[in-house]
């Protein structure tokens with residue numbers, strides 16, 4: 001690991017040892033990463049991946065860590081955060097973005113350039129890499145509707161390879177990247193139709209207002225905890241079990257939206273895990289519905 005740290009630093013890559021993960025995830029939980037790395041360009045990201053792979057150490061890649069729960073015992077390996085890899089450009093009706101570009105930036109750029117179809121991304125606090133991985137979506141749209149092509153680093157070949165259209169195998173909250181987590185997305189190309197800028201802006205503002213009205217945006221969380229079960233809404237099932245406000249340690253079922261767990265202060269990953277277990281058991285017992293987690297526990 002020492003050699004790897006030296007090699008990363010020699011290349012000028014921001015590398016921190018024994019790095020607390022708390023400030024680098026939206027739930028504000030987790031222990032320390034043995035090493036955390038913050039590449040600022042696509043080239044630096046590829047260097048981090050190649051060097052970590054060559055060194056034979058455990059590594060994992062995150063964007064804004066807005067859909068994950070880091071373990072209280074931290075991560076015994078290298079955590080690579082892409083959120084500083086933010087190069088993005090517009091080319092006709094396409095937006096070409098590095099892995100770490102915020103999803104909200106894609107919707108803003110699209111709107112400014114008269115491209116429609118990315119409004120739903122406004123307000124999702126993730127990055128391009130995490131968004132494609134999860135097939136992020138909201139208000140009836142998801143990233144599969146605009147994602148034409150992605151490039152990824154393949155550890156088997158050490159090369160950059162490409163996925164186009166249907167090769168992404170997008171389904172509800174999953175993609176080829178979730179099925180092959182060893183592939184690390186380094187960039188994506190989104191294609192949209194031209195349309196009315198004012199209408200696009202109106203939609204974005206409407207979506208944001210709806211989020212503010214219904215979601216607990218004032219407290220740390222990772223968004224909706226569970227996938228939408230066929231024929232139901234997870235939040236409604238949880239609310240109907242009387243679990244709004246139910247608390248384990250510092251983790252609480254949001255009073256505002258029962259589909260969210262919020263950190264009301266000092267929550268641990270274990271608190272969140274226990275709360276998830278209790279919610280699932282209660283919903284299964286009351287409604288016979290097996291809730292599946294959308295958030296990922298990183299152990």
Ligand SMILES: Cc1cc2nc3c(=O)[nH]c(=O)nc-3n(C[C@H](O)[C@H](O)[C@H](O)COP(=O)(O)OP(=O)(O)OC[C@H]3O[C@@H](n4cnc5c(N)ncnc54)[C@H](O)[C@@H]3O)c2cc1C
Nearest residue numbers: 062063064065066067126127129130131133136137185223
């Ligand atoms: C307040 C709030 C509201 C939210 N609203 C929504 C919503 O409306 N719709 C929705 O879908 N989600 C929502 N989310 C969840 C989350 O923001 C999205 O799932 C987002 O797409 C995750 O992106 P990320 O960059 O934070 O991914 P991370 O949490 O960093 O990572 C998620 C997964 O993707 C993998 N990954 C990340 N980057 C890469 C990469 N470059 N290559 C390969 N794998 C990668 C990680 O290893 C991990 O397994 C919300 C979250 C919050 C906190």
